[in-house]
């Protein structure tokens with residue numbers, strides 16, 4: 001039986017709260033009640049009751065959503081799947097099953113310790129499988145193995161038919177294959193409540209990886225040096241990074257605002273065989289940066305991490321700076337955050353680097369930008385496999401870098417300042433001749449960009465009638481058809497869900 005948390009329950013205020021402190025904007029916008037589901041039967045019963053009562057269900061697994069998708073639901077019910085967190089292997093066919101509520105941390109640990117395989121998903125251990133995998137999901141070994149959604153071969157999902165009846169569907173390549181494809185990159189909260197992800201196979205975990213971290217202090221920065229650093233990084237992934245020999249190299253470059261004091265480039269490397277015997281690729285990547293005289297973080301640098309000695313062979317050793325001291329708290333609630341994203345097909349242009357420099361050195365009176373940044377992740381490699389275009393709805397298969405604009409603060413009085421900083425930065429970045437006249441202010445898919453990433457949703461994009469093309473490119477019509485077929489009454493909706 002699901003645990004129902006009505007308004008009167010002392011846990012309500014904590015459990016209704018979103019991880020991002022911006023939501024709900026007002027208590028009146030928040031959810032009316034919360035149901036903690038313990039298994040798929042619970043979830044089906046709760047969902048049937050919610051539909052019967054004419055309420056709106058929203059869904060939470062890890063709770064890491066960047067926008068208000070689950071947290072704003074006046075009088076509705078928040079279905080929380082975080083206690084449905086089993087990671088298992090089917091005794092009949094050996095397939096792996098990851099329940100929606102499993103965190104990435106638990107998933108990696110269990111898959112590794114029990115089966116010596118891994119899921120090439122995101123780097124934050126407290127992110128939930130439920131929203132993450134259906135949105136795509138990439139991380140430290142994704143250039144080597146592809147995205148998490150690329151490996152999904154089945155999804156168990158609760159849908160609601162035209163008469164309001166809840167059905168548990170087992171989607172495979174042979175049954176409801178269109179819904180399976182839509183769940184591989186379409187993003188959460190669109191079609192139903194995902195219960196389990198199924199993977200016929202998963203890649204073998206690397207045996208060892210090298211972590212390397214370089215710091216570039218702002219105190220020693222000039223615009224010329226900044227340009228050189230970004231150009232060196234972008235050029236590598238736009239050229240050399242296409243070679244499969246380099247796919248074991250993954251980078252997370254935190255290009256922090258000047259107020260934070262430094263830029264931080266984190267590198268993880270192993271050869272395609274999952275070992276670190278030959279470091280030619282890593283050495284070659286690092287050499288031009290070393291000429292730029294970075295400080296090397298002695299804790300991370302040159303540490304060969306042996307999987308046998310560590311429970312998490314990749315990624316887990318890295319904690320995003322913005323999360324320091326906060327990881328593991330699913331319901332942080334006090335940190336407010338705003339994000340934007342871009343999928344880049346080429347190296348940075350001179351215009352882009354100039355705009356980066358301008359906004360990352362911009363000071364705004366009364367706005368603390370010490371936790372404001374652009375994270376420039378390497379992309380491409382196995383994530384660019386063209387055969388995945390038909391199997392998934394993630395169309396961004398020619399990107400070489402993925403940008404994530406982030407700004408964090410705690411005081412609601414600073415909302416406007418932070419929103420202005422990130423919006424003006426993004427607007428100016430895509431107001432150039434590289435963007436055609438009809439799509440100024442956005443990285444519209446074309447020669448230079450492949451739009452935005454649905455796991456990093458940005459409700460500002462709703463200002464543009466073409467926003468679905470930014471996230472779904474040519475697959476939006478397909479997603480609309482799937483939506484009409486499996487959720488004809490639009491039971492599952494949020495501010496950026498698939499429209500019919």
Ligand SMILES: Cc1cc2nc3c(=O)[nH]c(=O)nc-3n(C[C@H](O)[C@H](O)[C@H](O)COP(=O)(O)OP(=O)(O)OC[C@H]3O[C@@H](n4cnc5c(N)ncnc54)[C@H](O)[C@@H]3O)c2cc1C
Nearest residue numbers: 061062063064065122123124128130131132138188189194
């Ligand atoms: C600290 C942090 C680090 C991150 N790192 C990465 C990264 O390395 N790589 C990456 O690709 N992304 C990363 N992300 C983004 C992350 O992938 C998305 O926020 C993702 O949607 C989170 O999934 P969740 O289950 O934790 O969130 P939730 O907020 O629970 O869900 C997100 C969306 O999916 C829906 N949803 C949740 N559960 C279900 C379900 N069972 N069935 C159907 N719909 C559901 C929700 O309603 C919501 O619309 C990060 C986010 C944060 C906050």
